[in-house]
Amino acid sequence: MNFLNQTAAILWKDILIEYRTKDALTSMLLFGLLVILMFHFAFEPDSLETEKYGPGLLWMTFVFAGILGMNRAFAGERENDSLQGLMLAPVDWGAIFLGKMLANFLFMLVVETIILLSFTLFFNFDLLHRLSWMVTITLLGTLGFASIGTILAAISMNTRMSDVMLPLLLLPVALPAVIGAVQATAAAFTDPPGEALTFWVKFLVVFNIIFVTLPLLLFEYVLEE
Amino acid sequence: MYTDSYTSALRIENVVKWFGQNSALEAVTIEVRRGDFMVLLGRNGAGKSTLLRVMARIVKPNHGQVEICGMDVRRNPEAARRRLGFVAHSSYLYRHLTARENLRFFTRLYGLEDQEQRVQAALKWVGLEASSDRPIVGFSRGMQQRLAIARATLHDPEILLLDEPFSGLDLEAAELLAAWMKRFAASGKTILMATHDLEHGLEGVNRWVFLDKGRIVEELTGAYTVVRDRYKQFLRERKGELS
Numbered sequence: 001m002n003f004l005n006q007t008a009a010i011l012w013k014d015i016l017i018e019y020r021t022k023d024a025l026t027s028m029l030l031f032g033l034l035v036i037l038m039f040h041f042a043f044e045p046d047s048l049e050t051e052k053y054g055p056g057l058l059w060m061t062f063v064f065a066g067i068l069g070m071n072r073a074f075a076g077e078r079e080n081d082s083l084q085g086l087m088l089a090p091v092d093w094g095a096i097f098l099g100k101m102l103a104n105f106l107f108m109l110v111v112e113t114i115i116l117l118s119f120t121l122f123f124n125f126d127l128l129h130r131l132s133w134m135v136t137i138t139l140l141g142t143l144g145f146a147s148i149g150t151i152l153a154a155i156s157m158n159t160r161m162s163d164v165m166l167p168l169l170l171l172p173v174a175l176p177a178v179i180g181a182v183q184a185t186a187a188a189f190t191d192p193p194g195e196a197l198t199f200w201v202k203f204l205v206v207f208n209i210i211f212v213t214l215p216l217l218l219f220e221y222v223l224e225e
Numbered sequence: 226m227y228t229d230s231y232t233s234a235l236r237i238e239n240v241v242k243w244f245g246q247n248s249a250l251e252a253v254t255i256e257v258r259r260g261d262f263m264v265l266l267g268r269n270g271a272g273k274s275t276l277l278r279v280m281a282r283i284v285k286p287n288h289g290q291v292e293i294c295g296m297d298v299r300r301n302p303e304a305a306r307r308r309l310g311f312v313a314h315s316s317y318l319y320r321h322l323t324a325r326e327n328l329r330f331f332t333r334l335y336g337l338e339d340q341e342q343r344v345q346a347a348l349k350w351v352g353l354e355a356s357s358d359r360p361i362v363g364f365s366r367g368m369q370q371r372l373a374i375a376r377a378t379l380h381d382p383e384i385l386l387l388d389e390p391f392s393g394l395d396l397e398a399a400e401l402l403a404a405w406m407k408r409f410a411a412s413g414k415t416i417l418m419a420t421h422d423l424e425h426g427l428e429g430v431n432r433w434v435f436l437d438k439g440r441i442v443e444e445l446t447g448a449y450t451v452v453r454d455r456y457k458q459f460l461r462e463r464k465g466e467l468s
Contacts, residue, residue, distance in 0.1 A: 002336050009333035013319065020321045020360070076319065080369075085317025085376070087283050089334040090307040224285040 006091045010099025015106070017076055024072040024107050032065040032115040040122040050123045055185035059178055061115055062138075063145065066108045067167050070149040073104050074157040087223060097150060097219035101212075105146040112138055133188040133197065140204035141181030144211045148174045151215035154222050177211070180204045233292065234259045234384050234415035235280055240289030242275055242439075249275040250286070251439040257384075257417055262410045262429050265419040266456055267436035268463060273419035274313075276436070277386045280417070281311050294383065307335070310382035312390045312402075316373035320362040324353050324372050327361065328379060335380045347375040351401065367395030374402055385409060387418040391425045399425050423453055435459050 018024055039057050043049050077083035086096050116134065120127040127134060149170055156165040171178075180203045187194035235257040242250040250272050257263050265273045278284040280291060282298045282305070291298040293305040311317075318327045328347055332340040348357045351371040361369055370393070377385070385406070391399050403426040410416055410429040418426070433452045435443040443459065445452050 005336065006334055009330060013322070013330050016326065017319060017321045076321075079320055080318050081313070081315035082317055082319055084283050084313075084315070085331075086334070088281055088306060088309065088311050088317070089331065090303040090336075091334055092303065 003092055003095050006089075006095040007098045007102070010086070010096060011102045011106075014076075014100060014103035018103070018107060021076075023075075024069040025110065027072075028065040028069045028107065028111040029114060031068055032061050032111055033118055035061045035064070036115060036118050036122055045123040047124065050125055051186075051189045054119070054123060054125065054189055055182045058116070058119060058185060059141070059182045062108070062112050062142070062181075063171075063174070063178055065111055065115070066104075066142070066145055066149060067170060069107050069111070070104060070146075070153045070170070071163050071166055073100055073150060073153045078157065083223075093220045093223055094216045096223070097154075097216055100154075101147050101150040101215070104150050105143055108142050108146055109138070112142060129191075130188050130193070133193060134185070136201060137181055137184045137188060137204070140201065140208060141177055141184075144177035144204065144208045145174050145181075147208070147212045147215050148177070151219060151222060154219070177204065177207050180207060232258060234261065234294060235417065236290075236292040237276075237280060238290045240276075240279055240286045240291065242272075242279060242284065242286045249439050250279065253289075253439070253441055255434065255441065257415055257432075259415055260410075260413045261432055262406075262416045263418070263432040263434060264427065264430050265417070265434050265436055266421075266459075267419075268460065270438075271436040272439040273436055274388050275439075277311075277313075277388050277417065277419055281309055281386055282306065307380065308383045309386060310377035310380070310384070311386045311388070312370075312374055312377045313388040314390075314392050316369045316376075318361055318369060318372060318376065321360050323358050323360050324348060324364075325357040327372065328375060331376050331379055337380055343379055347379055351375045352397075365395065366393045367398040370394050371398045371401060374398075374405065378405075382414075384415045384417070387416065387420070387426075389420055389422070390418065391420065391422045402426060403428070423449075423456070437463060 043053065074083065087093065116127065116138070119125055152169045152173065153166055156162045156169060159165045180200050184197055184200035184204065187197035187200060233256050238254050240250050240253045253276060265276065267273050275284060279286050280293070282291065282302055294308050296305045298305045322330065325344060325348065328344040329340060332343055337343055348354045351374060353368060353372060356364070356368065361372060364372070390402055394402065406416060406426050407428050427449050430449065431446060433445040434441055435456065445455060
C-alpha cells in the first residue's frame, strides 16, 4: 500500500509540474501535429494510401513525439538535484520508476489521442469503426515504449549529450514494441481486421509484461552511482 | 534487523569509493555515537560530501559496510533512510511547486500522519507561512534553504547529515539553522556536518574529523578554539605539500 501511495505521490507531482510548465506536452503536441500535417500534403489521403502508410506514419509520430517527452522526464529532477531528494526518502526506488513511467505514459496518451484525432480528420480515417482495437493497440504499444523510455532516460540523464543519447539507446531496444504496434495497427486498418491482429496484440502483451517488470526491478541499479 | 539498543548512530567500516580512476574514499572507518555532534573538515575534494552521500546511500561504495542505527543500509535501505535528515547545498525541491506543495509531497513520500498539520507547523517554523502558496521558483536562495531545512526535518529524523548547509544562506536563514542545530543536538540526537565554514553552527560540536584525499588523517575532541588553530595548521601543512 505504501508503495502505491508513493507511486501516486510521484505521479501527481509530475502531473502538477507539467500542468504548470507544459514543457513536455507542448513540444510533443506541436511536433506530432506538424508531422501529420506535412504527410497530409505529401501524399493523397485516400483509403488505400491510408491503409498502406497510415500505421507506420502514426507510430513514427507517436515514437518521436514520445522521445521529446522522455527527454524532459528527468530534466526537472536535475534542477536542485531533486532526484537525490527522492532517493533520500524512505521510498522503494521502484516506486520512483513507476511514478515517472506512469506520468510519461499518461502524457504520451494525451498527445497520441490528439494526434490520432487529427489523423482521422486529415486522412479520412474511419476511427469509430476500429475504435476498440486502436485504443487497445495504442495503450499496449505506448506502455512498453514508456517503460523502456523512462529507464533509458534515467540512464542517459547524466551523460553529456542526453538529448541525443536517449533516442540512440531507446530506438533499438523499443524496436520490437514499435514493430508489434505497427503490425497490429496495420491489421486493424484492414476491413475486416486481419488475422495477424490477435497475434501482434498478444505479442505486445508479452513484451509489456517483460519490459515493465524488468525496469521496475533494475531501476535501483540505475540510480546508484 | 531494527533495534533501538544501538549505541552507534552511524558506523562505516573500511569504505572505499572510486569515481572512474579517481579515488574519493580510501578505507574510511568511522563511528558516530548517538548524541554526537561531529564535524568533517577538509579542503575541496577531500571526500567530505562523498562520505555523507555514502552514509545516506545516495552513492554506493565500491567496498565496505554502512550501518545506520544498527541497520545495514544495504539490507534495510528504506528503514535506514527514515532515520536520516539531509540538508545539502542543493535544496532538493521542485521549482514549479509551491512551498506547501513541496512539503506536502515529501510528507506523502515519508508516509507521515497528520500531513497538513506537519506542513503548516514546518512552514510556520521556517517563517514561510506568508509565501507558502507561491511557486518556489521566485524564492531567494535563503528562502529555498529554509524550506529545504523544513523538508529535511518533516519526519523528525534521529540523525542529521549536513553538507555545507550554511553556504549561500542569508543571515536570517543561517541563524535559524544554527539555532535549530543547537536544539537538535541538545535533544540528544546526532549531527554529522561537512563544512568549510568555521563561523556558523559549531556550538555543541564534540568531535572533529580532518579528511584529506579520501582519508581520515586526524580526529579531535574538544573546544572549537583549540580545533580552529589546529585546523589552520592542518591546512597550512597541506598547502605546503602542494607547493
